[in-house]
Amino acid sequence: MSTVLIVGAGPAGIRAAQMLVQAGLHPVVVDEAARAGGQVYRRPPEGFLRTPAQLYGTEAGKAVRLHRDFDEMVARGQITYLPERSVVALSPKSAADGGGGVAHVLGTDRREVAYDRLILATGATDRLAPVAGWQQAGVYSLGAAQIALKAQGVSLGRRIVLAGTGPLLTLLAYQLVCAGAHVAQVLDTSPLGTQMRGGLRMAAARPWVTARGLRLRARLGRRYKAGVRLEEITGGVGGVEAIRWRDARGHSHMTECDMVGLGWHLRADGHLPDLAGAEFTFSPVYHQWMVQADELGRAGAGLYLAGDGLAILGADGAELAGALAAIACLADLGLSHPSPVGLLRRARRMARFAEGLAQAFPWPAHAVATLSHDTVICRCEGITAGCLRQTATLSGPDANRAKSLSRVGMGRCQGRYCQLAGAEIVAAATAQDVADIGRLRAQPPVRPAPIGAWLRPAGCATDPAARLAPGQRQIPLPDRDI
Amino acid sequence: MTQASPLQHDCPALGQGRAIRLAEGARPEITFYIDGTAAVAQAGDTVLTAILMSRRAVRHAEFGPEERAGFCLMGACQDCWIWTEEGHRLRACSTPIRAGMRLCLAPPDLWPAGMKANLP
Numbered sequence: 035m036s037t038v039l040i041v042g043a044g045p046a047g048i049r050a051a052q053m054l055v056q057a058g059l060h061p062v063v064v065d066e067a068a069r070a071g072g073q074v075y076r077r078p079p080e081g082f083l084r085t086p087a088q089l090y091g092t093e094a095g096k097a098v099r100l101h102r103d104f105d106e107m108v109a110r111g112q113i114t115y116l117p118e119r120s121v122v123a124l125s126p127k128s129a130a131d132g133g134g135g136v137a138h139v140l141g142t143d144r145r146e147v148a149y150d151r152l153i154l155a156t157g158a159t160d161r162l163a164p165v166a167g168w169q170q171a172g173v174y175s176l177g178a179a180q181i182a183l184k185a186q187g188v189s190l191g192r193r194i195v196l197a198g199t200g201p202l203l204t205l206l207a208y209q210l211v212c213a214g215a216h217v218a219q220v221l222d223t224s225p226l227g228t229q230m231r232g233g234l235r236m237a238a239a240r241p242w243v244t245a246r247g248l249r250l251r252a253r254l255g256r257r258y259k260a261g262v263r264l265e266e267i268t269g270g271v272g273g274v275e276a277i278r279w280r281d282a283r284g285h286s287h288m289t290e291c292d293m294v295g296l297g298w299h300l301r302a303d304g305h306l307p308d309l310a311g312a313e314f315t316f317s318p319v320y321h322q323w324m325v326q327a328d329e330l331g332r333a334g335a336g337l338y339l340a341g342d343g344l345a346i347l348g349a350d351g352a353e354l355a356g357a358l359a360a361i362a363c364l365a366d367l368g369l370s371h372p373s374p375v376g377l378l379r380r381a382r383r384m385a386r387f388a389e390g391l392a393q394a395f396p397w398p399a400h401a402v403a404t405l406s407h408d409t410v411i412c413r414c415e416g417i418t419a420g421c422l423r424q425t426a427t428l429s430g431p432d433a434n435r436a437k438s439l440s441r442v443g444m445g446r447c448q449g450r451y452c453q454l455a456g457a458e459i460v461a462a463a464t465a466q467d468v469a470d471i472g473r474l475r476a477q478p479p480v481r482p483a484p485i486g487a488w489l490r491p492a493g494c495a496t497d498p499a500a501r502l503a504p505g506q507r508q509i510p511l512p513d514r515d516i
Numbered sequence: 517m518t519q520a521s522p523l524q525h526d527c528p529a530l531g532q533g534r535a536i537r538l539a540e541g542a543r544p545e546i547t548f549y550i551d552g553t554a555a556v557a558q559a560g561d562t563v564l565t566a567i568l569m570s571r572r573a574v575r576h577a578e579f580g581p582e583e584r585a586g587f588c589l590m591g592a593c594q595d596c597w598i599w600t601e602e603g604h605r606l607r608a609c610s611t612p613i614r615a616g617m618r619l620c621l622a623p624p625d626l627w628p629a630g631m632k633a634n635l636p
Contacts, residue, residue, distance in 0.1 A: 066591055068612075073590060078540070080560070081560050082540050084539055084540060088539075120591075160588065169580060169584075170583075171534075171573040171582065171583040171584055172572075172585060173587070174586070174588075175587060177588065177589070178586065178588050178589035178590070181589040181590060182535070186540075186561065186562060186565045187537055187538055187539035187540035188535040188537050188538060188565055188568075189535065189538050190535055190568070191534065192532075213538045213539060214538050215538060271583075272572045272573075273534070273572050273573060273582075273583060273585060292534070303592075410580070413593075414593075414594075414595075416577065446597075447592065447593040447594055447595075450592050450593065451587070451593055481591070482594055
């Protein structure tokens with residue numbers, strides 16, 4: 035029986051696993067979280083008491099079904115589930131060698147998981163644009179503030195400003211207000227006219243979802259401002275103290291706060307697809323590099339993508355994409371599978387909605403390209419826009435050379451939160467289109483990994499208790515060292 | 517043995533941390549240690565949540581004057597690395613707090629942890 039490895043147990047990974055199980059396969063699922071669900075349907079630790087309705091609002095039914103379906107597959111032994119582990123590197127084999135490859139999986143132990151087919155459902159992160167002062171304590175991604183609330187029941191500040199653009203900006207503000215947090219201001223960099231134009235396309239594709247977003251927005255009242263320009267996050271010894279911004283008319287404002295949440299919709303995570311050999315293309319719609327794949331998610335021989343890592347369709351679209359990727363995988367294995375036609379029709383509607391959404395809540399390319407010289411671009415290593423512009427005269431219009439010379443993209447986040455902004459600045463400094471700058475090559479390990487983990491042999495079985503060779507033992511790593 | 521934490525001064529006069537509990541605040545309490553000082557968390561807290569209940573930040577930036585308090589909370593940015601007294605490094609946002617944990621907000625003298633002891 036072929037081994038299919040699924041990376042990620044969010045909506046896409048869960049539906050992919052389910053489709054493969056229904057076809058009689060026994061997939062291996064690696065996920066970084068302790069409990070499956072992904073970011074959107076993240077489950078709090080055991081012992082937390084809020085109900086699904088309190089945690090997931092209108093999406094509670096979907097969350098409960100996904101969690102239940104996944105837990106049942108685990109309980110029935112239909113999948114090999116490796117939670118709290120990261121795939122940090124891939125060693126793909128060439129098609130001439132039969133395809134497939136080996137995944138290097140790191141958690142409290144290190145394993146090498148051989149696979150015949152690979153489904154990557156690794157999702158997305160917040161897409162961040164730098165704001166002067168964003169390196170200070172108390173600035174978080176919007177996703178971070180949502181995780182803190184959902185999975186821990188905490189607010190990360192006493193007086194909160196949320197800024198950026200995208201559906202999460204409104205949703206998170208609403209969730210925080212409902213939970214009793216003090217949200218002082220919600221600052222959307224997208225002008226109302228832009229939102230209207232994209233919003234019409236959104237409403238044409240998914241009217242109910244669009245109306246729900248508008249209702250949440252209305253609940254924010256006068257806290258919400260559209261078309262703002264973010265100027266500086268100021269602070270002192272204890273971190274963030276205020277944010278300075280200009281409204282749509284150009285009037286300057288200063289809002290006191292001890293937490294700022296930032297995010298400009300999502301950025302598809304391309305690290306593992308890159309290591310697996312996928313090709314990328316710059317998407318003018320999403321204004322970022324996306325994996326080239328067919329409509330079912332085929333991105334190479336034996337390689338499939340699903341979820342926000344493939345196309346930023348959100349949770350509903352991710353469920354469809356997970357099932358579609360699994361269908362493609364089954365078809366390529368010559369196994370019987372359901373028709374993808376109905377799923378594809380629904381996925382196309384999700385894509386039309388997503389394209390409207392991308393238009394309504396755009397990446398602030400101009401604001402990033404014109405950031406002041408002293409604005410930190412790389413939070414990891416404190417590298418400024420001015421420094422990056424200086425190196426651009428040496429590197430020329432090439433993202434990877436600019437990274438080598440400036441180190442923007444080389445720090446501990448491996449470019450996840452700076453590379454889009456960095457490319458924008460290098461493009462402007464060299465008078466090129468950002469699509470012509472190229473994208474940063476992914477480098478393994480895609481998560482920090484202690485060298486000691488490779489000094490000792492790996493247990494290569496996916497179920498060590500049952501399948502470790504005699505004399506081979508699992509090597510525990512010291513207390514989750516990174 | 518650990519260095520005195522440069523973060524100790526930053527608790528506001530009220531002694532408040534950055535995080536405040538909005539829900540789920542009735543879980544069992546556990547004690548752990550920040551730079552040798554006892555602190556209280558609740559079972560199910562991450563290390564990041566546990567520290568931010570009484571502190572404004574979890575470490576100093578290596579490349580700037582500012583402090584850091586985590587950023588993405590999903591294991592992608594690596595902003596929240598701190599240390600154990602034994603010299604191991606951990607990612608605060610994705611590590612559950614445990615009773616008796618002894619954590620450092622600056623690299624302890626032992627870091628990086630006894631590589632010799634860990635070799636086969």
